[in-house]
Amino acid sequence: MKTYTLLGVILFSCILTCDSARGGGRGGSKRHQSRLYYSRMPVMIQHRNSDNYYEHKDGARIVQASHFEQDYMLGRKISFFCMAQGLPRPEITWFKDGVELYYHKFFQVHEWPIGNDTMKSKMEIDPTTQQDAGYYECQANNQYSIDIRGFRTDYVMITY
Template sequence: MLPKKLFMLFCVLCLCVSISHTARGGGRGKTGRRGSRLYNSRMPVIIQHRNLASKNYYENKDGAKIIKASHFELEYMLGRKITFFCMAQGLPRPEITWFKDGIELLYHKFFQVHEWPMGNDTMKSKMEIDPTTQKDAGYYECQANNKYAIDSRGFRTDYVMVTY
């Protein structure tokens, strides 16, 4: 039987190898750069709770959780529309905020967010950019939060050039 510290080190190394493999394009469901499809947009995370308070925060049954979201990768044609979708659940109903490359997105005439409250515990949100430019390529994220927890989902996007 392995000592506990050695076992934890082994788990961390396995996770690092898995992340490295996925970042290089390996993993299940990947069919190449163009036309790729990933089946799971969430990287597994091992959370070791240090105390009861942190466990209650991360595993709170009323905490904000994203229950549906767009696919992880999207390639768009310049001048066309980008659309991302997020649905979150929690009590109180979560608020959804959109980010690009880590910076909160603010409204402008080419960027719109539509939200639909559903019942007292669910929020649907759709983010659209129309028309798109080269500057719209990047990493987008929807973040759902309420007073108990925060959950987020990320989406990578890049443009394609069509030549005739």
């Protein structure tokens, strides 16, 4: 069911100023001066209640995730975990510094659907480099909502 704001359907006037290309500005003859055109067009404004989106009972929500901050040793494996629920079952997408991560030989994502409403996802990078430090996010989404968890990671070097 759609809900509309108190204004409902607004009728408004668009004023378009059309200058003639043949001297409608300064110094042009009266015949080619600017004209004003009016039009009345209906505009539908749909009111979106944010509670219906973010708190939808079937919306995607992350129910378990890795710790917020993790350090890793260069050359070792780092992994992050996310588990999300919702109907339909959410999809989980991984991001680093705001950019979606794509598969390459050192990056893997493992997913396990559970029942008809849960998805588990584990993202691994092995071996790690200095460039793997940053801010990672798992994003769970379905047709009703989106939920995001973020993880910060940095490398440590052990010196002897």
